Amino acid sequence: MQNKREGFLSFKIEKMYDLGNLVTFIPNKKVPIHNWFYFKEGFSRNFVLLMLDWLDIKIGNWILDPFCGSGTTLLTSKEFGINAVGVDASPLAVFVTQVKTEDYDLDKIKDYSRKLFSKKFERCEIKGLSSLTKRAFSKYSLEDILFFKEEIKKIDDPKIRNFFTLALMNASSKVSYAYKDGGVIKIRKKPNIPLKKIFKRIVKKMVHDLKKVNYKGSEIKVYIGDARKMDFLQSDFFDAVITSPPYLNKIEYTKVYSIEYELFFEDFKIDSLRSYIGLNPKHIRDLFPELNLPDVAKAYLQDMNDALREIYRVLKDDGRCSMIVAEGAFPDRIVPVDLLMANLAEKIGFKIEKIIVAKERVVTRERIFKIGKARESILIMKK
Numbered sequence: 001m002q003n004k005r006e007g008f009l010s011f012k013i014e015k016m017y018d019l020g021n022l023v024t025f026i027p028n029k030k031v032p033i034h035n036w037f038y039f040k041e042g043f044s045r046n047f048v049l050l051m052l053d054w055l056d057i058k059i060g061n062w063i064l065d066p067f068c069g070s071g072t073t074l075l076t077s078k079e080f081g082i083n084a085v086g087v088d089a090s091p092l093a094v095f096v097t098q099v100k101t102e103d104y105d106l107d108k109i110k111d112y113s114r115k116l117f118s119k120k121f122e123r124c125e126i127k128g129l130s131s132l133t134k135r136a137f138s139k140y141s142l143e144d145i146l147f148f149k150e151e152i153k154k155i156d157d158p159k160i161r162n163f164f165t166l167a168l169m170n171a172s173s174k175v176s177y178a179y180k181d182g183g184v185i186k187i188r189k190k191p192n193i194p195l196k197k198i199f200k201r202i203v204k205k206m207v208h209d210l211k212k213v214n215y216k217g218s219e220i221k222v223y224i225g226d227a228r229k230m231d232f233l234q235s236d237f238f239d240a241v242i243t244s245p246p247y248l249n250k251i252e253y254t255k256v257y258s259i260e261y262e263l264f265f266e267d268f269k270i271d272s273l274r275s276y277i278g279l280n281p282k283h284i285r286d287l288f289p290e291l292n293l294p295d296v297a298k299a300y301l302q303d304m305n306d307a308l309r310e311i312y313r314v315l316k317d318d319g320r321c322s323m324i325v326a327e328g329a330f331p332d333r334i335v336p337v338d339l340l341m342a343n344l345a346e347k348i349g350f351k352i353e354k355i356i357v358a359k360e361r362v363v364t365r366e367r368i369f370k371i372g373k374a375r376e377s378i379l380i381m382k383k
């Protein structure tokens with residue numbers, strides 16, 4: 001299908017709606033280790049598998065995911081003996097990726113587990129917590145969470161400490177009244193199983209998951225960083241990039257995880273986060289003046305242009321990049337992010353090989369007036 005738009009945005013677009021589920025996190029909910037943390041914004045292991053095939057990735061190659069989120073690209077690479085590097089601006093994402101891709105001594109985990117669950121409960125003060133966090137749990141659950149958090153802090157081995165922290169985060173989400181509805185947190189009370197019971201069950205399951213894996217041996221590294229400026233990565237190094245940047249209009253990745261941040265990342269100040277894509281619409285350089293885009297879209301595309309430049313720099317010649325992007329909906333229009341990004345990538349030097357629409361959703365204003373359809377597309381390009 002040839003895109004109807006004229007001139008600089010006329011790219012060939014293919015439709016493959018059977019990939020619609022793969023570009024979401026949903027299939028990961030049933031996959032061991034991938035499901036240690038529910039990351040709504042993630043894509044699936046099966047998507048990465050497909051890309052490893054399409055991009056012709058071999059054992060020993062190096063893959064980069066500059067927006068690694070919960071580490072789906074890295075963990076899948078590890079499974080197949082492929083080396084991978086992840087970068088993310090969010091400490092929560094980097095933490096989750098690290099714990100999921102680490103190698104563990106299972107006997108040590110079992111040993112610590114026995115000790116942890118035999119500790120005598122001591123009540124911790126919940127007064128200092130925000131009202132949102134207090135509303136998100138029953139008093140009993142919250143006291144249990146704080147008790148275990150303090151006990152986990154005492155574990156001297158950082159790897160093991162992080163393992164139990166992720167298990168506790170997962171257990172906390174299971175007893176939480178809070179749920180993520182789009183970009184906001186909502187509260188819905190429900191009956192609960194005691195936290196300790198769920199926490200124990202989760203640790204057991206995580207150990208069981210680790211027993212089943214048989215990694216082929218590869219290097220996996222994760223960094224806190226900014227995809228627009230990855231100075232710490234060598235030029236012309238990576239064989240491929242598999243990634244999904246934040247979506248335009250859905251770029252706020254800290255607010256929905258504010259309870260996790262408050263409970264488990266005490267030192268992190270949400271306000272201090274400045275490196276998120278499109279969050280700083282000051283000093284905008286308009287890359288498409290002829291389109292008269294909304295300011296947030298201009299800021300987003302400017303940031304993504306910087307990220308694309310960096311991806312181009314770190315890829316080897318002939319290296320490929322697969323990136324999931326979505327069109328952005330505004331009250332008066334749909335911004336064709338896939339085509340605009342393809343245009344920017346071409347100007348940087350990439351050859352656009354494919355634009356595949358995996359999903360299309362109808363967008364409405366006030367839930368009544370149809371604005372149009374917004375595509376979620378896979379961009380495949382070559383350096």
Ligand SMILES: C[S@@+](CC[C@H](N)C(=O)[O-])C[C@H]1O[C@@H](n2cnc3c(N)ncnc32)[C@H](O)[C@@H]1O
Binds near residue numbers: 073276
């Ligand atoms: C769509 S999610 C990636 C999900 C990932 N594919 C997965 O399966 O979990 C986008 C990620 O980009 C991160 N991010 C936002 N701005 C960033 C930046 N400037 N540099 C690096 N990462 C950034 C967010 O923290 C978020 O984790």
